[in-house]
Amino acid sequence: MTLFRLDASIFPATSASRSLADLVEEQWTSVHADSVVTRRDLAGDPIPATAWQNAVSAGFVPEADRTPDQRDAAALAATLADELVSADALLFAVPLYNYGVSQHFKAWFDVAYTDPRINPQGTALRGKPATLVTVLGGNYDPGTPKEGWDHSTPWLRRVLADVWGLDLRVVSRPFTLVGVNPALDAFAEQAATIKADAEDGARESGRELAKRRPRTSAA
Numbered sequence: 001m002t003l004f005r006l007d008a009s010i011f012p013a014t015s016a017s018r019s020l021a022d023l024v025e026e027q028w029t030s031v032h033a034d035s036v037v038t039r040r041d042l043a044g045d046p047i048p049a050t051a052w053q054n055a056v057s058a059g060f061v062p063e064a065d066r067t068p069d070q071r072d073a074a075a076l077a078a079t080l081a082d083e084l085v086s087a088d089a090l091l092f093a094v095p096l097y098n099y100g101v102s103q104h105f106k107a108w109f110d111v112a113y114t115d116p117r118i119n120p121q122g123t124a125l126r127g128k129p130a131t132l133v134t135v136l137g138g139n140y141d142p143g144t145p146k147e148g149w150d151h152s153t154p155w156l157r158r159v160l161a162d163v164w165g166l167d168l169r170v171v172s173r174p175f176t177l178v179g180v181n182p183a184l185d186a187f188a189e190q191a192a193t194i195k196a197d198a199e200d201g202a203r204e205s206g207r208e209l210a211k212r213r214p215r216t217s218a219a
């Protein structure tokens with residue numbers, strides 16, 4: 001069994017998303033003792049900013065006529081798609097940055113999404129079990145002052161569950177900046193509860209991810 005794990009934190013040494021994803025991974029590997037975990041660290045090894053335009057334009061050019069940059073980009077897209085298609089389960093750890101999706105994740109998705117197996121006509125990921133771990137420095141829950149400002153989580157759900165058709169579960173931990181940003185000190189107790197709940201949720205999601213099989217109805 002193979003688990004594909006993607007991380008997008010730009011501060012891996014102190015990363016809350018990595019810690020939560022570690023809990024998911026631990027549970028998954030404890031069920032699948034002979035498992036393989038393939039990793040892609042998007043901040044440590046970013047997708048080149050020019051890869052997407054070259055991969056898209058490569059799609060309009062016969063293979064023999066492609067430029068070296070277009071060939072490289074198409075090959076990169078195939079590698080990214082291989083990692084997803086060949087895995088039995090997928091784990092994504094993606095923080096909220098600047099009220100939107102991580103630019104590293106967006107660059108990765110855009111390039112991967114040019115591969116014919118998982119492009120708008122592709123179906124290779126439908127029904128595949130996946131867990132998304134997302135962390136947010138603030139709190140955007142209903143009734144909070146910045147409700148609606150998290151433009152990352154809804155987009156991630158849209159592309160992973162609705163576009164690619166993954167069988168997606170989401171573990172979310174808001175308020176990771178409590179204890180870091182003194183302006184949020186009043187939320188210390190609430191944040192501690194949220195953290196503990198998210199850790200429980202991550203463990204549960206890992207156990208569940210290990211047991212889930214691809215949804216056959218969507219294959």
Ligand SMILES: Cc1cc2nc3c(=O)[nH]c(=O)nc-3n(C[C@H](O)[C@H](O)[C@H](O)COP(=O)(O)O)c2cc1C
Nearest residue numbers: 009015016017095096097098099135136137138176
């Ligand atoms: C450059 C930068 C921008 C950020 N922008 C936001 C933001 O718009 N909203 C928010 O709630 N948190 C924001 N954060 C806080 C991160 O979401 C938070 O620190 C999260 O825990 C980072 O993920 P990590 O712990 O896995 O590294 C930002 C952090 C950084 C470094």
